[in-house]
Amino acid sequence: MTKQEVSIFWFRRDLRLEDNVALYNALQSDQPVIPLFIFDTDILNSLPKNDARVGFIHESLSKINIKLNAIGSSILIKKGATTEVWGSLFQEFTISKVFFNKDYEPYAINRDLAISALAKANNTLCFSFKDQVIFEEKEITKSDGLPYTIYTPYKNKWLEKYKSIAPLVEYDTESYFSNFQKNNFDFPTLQQIGFEESNIKVQPHNLTQISNYHETRDFPAIDSTSYLSPHLRFGTVSIRKLVNWAVRKNDVFLSELIWREFFMQILFSFPKVVTHNFKSAYDGIQWRNNEEDFKRWCTGTTGYPMVDAGMRQLNATGYMHNRVRMVVASFLCKHLLINWQWGEAYFAEKLLDYDLSANVGNWQWAAGTGCDAAPYFRVFNPDIQLKKFDEKAIYIRKWIPEFDFGYGQPMIEHAFARDRAVATYKAGILK
């Protein structure tokens, strides 16, 4: 007997059933749709067993699976190297079409090219869609067709283009849920995938304070930002829904969502930024890269309360407020003269919202090596930042309980560090 032909919808960083472009298109296809997720061992093998992001993915998939169970369907979960998994899927099922949403990171682009080639070899059609961003790849370019490398003109073009298509279409997948295949795949526990629960958890997003975002966002003690970042990273929230909402709420908040897309298009157009300075003129900077200094930064024991509170928040929760991220990043690159790539790697290990484009983009911004970056001679004074943004030391006390009992000496004097940074950058920047 010939096997039933199916379509496969492959979940990746779009872990939701609603307003999901590739899923919507899959459900319009003629075959019953099997939803799939692959725990990719090429990524998992480099992570600790209690990585909180894997737990979050598992939890998000479990929520999706419960909804699917209610309509007689279920999600197919696989674990392995993606090409091997797909190789066996082509044996196991008669797959006529594969649907997925695009991912713009270099690893994902190569992976998807390999899977598309494999599909072709198996006479299967592959369809990919834009879902993660409003404007992708080269949709927003300068008049000469080149990518923007400065944020403000990019943002203006983005807004102009958005206005011409607003409000964005939201995809009504639910009307087509009956096209999911009726099935009953086993849903593995986190332990069966080889991971353990972490005591660090992704917080629910919170949009209740967004109307005052422009006034409160820089104050870590107020804690008024949206906590959307891990949700946008893993796609548990739809960017189209969010932008349609944000546009009516707060321009400054919308600008932050545009920064996200700005850095995504930078990564897409200049993938070298992952491992190289965007501005190659900065390649001559003689970083000190002192291991002991790095350890003090990682453990939040630099003696600068704003830096230490931020690093302790990161280590304890997988999150750090944006203002504090800017301060700790500047401190690492400029006060300690440690290559931004060390800080980027540490954040990548710890952040629940770790996203290659935003992390690299912001680290290079802080180091001064990026496009549209902070000027090299701008060296944040962590104590002035503290006075400006946490005057009553409320945030500091939360993360440094010993703060009031004679906090330690700064590991390096600010004026000395600032002068050394400026001199080192000046000497290193190629004319």
Ligand code: FAD
């Ligand atoms: P909100 O202030 O509520 O902002 C809403 C959304 O806008 C965020 O969720 C995010 O998607 C986007 N956004 C806000 N600021 C930025 C920004 N500067 N660049 C890009 N997108 C932005 N953000 C990440 O998502 N992943 C990272 O790996 C990451 N690494 C960073 C590293 C450094 C050194 C710095 C300075 C910033 C980094 N950011 C990163 C940006 C920013 O700090 C976080 O997006 C923000 O703090 C997340 O909290 P929120 O969702 O409450 O933000």
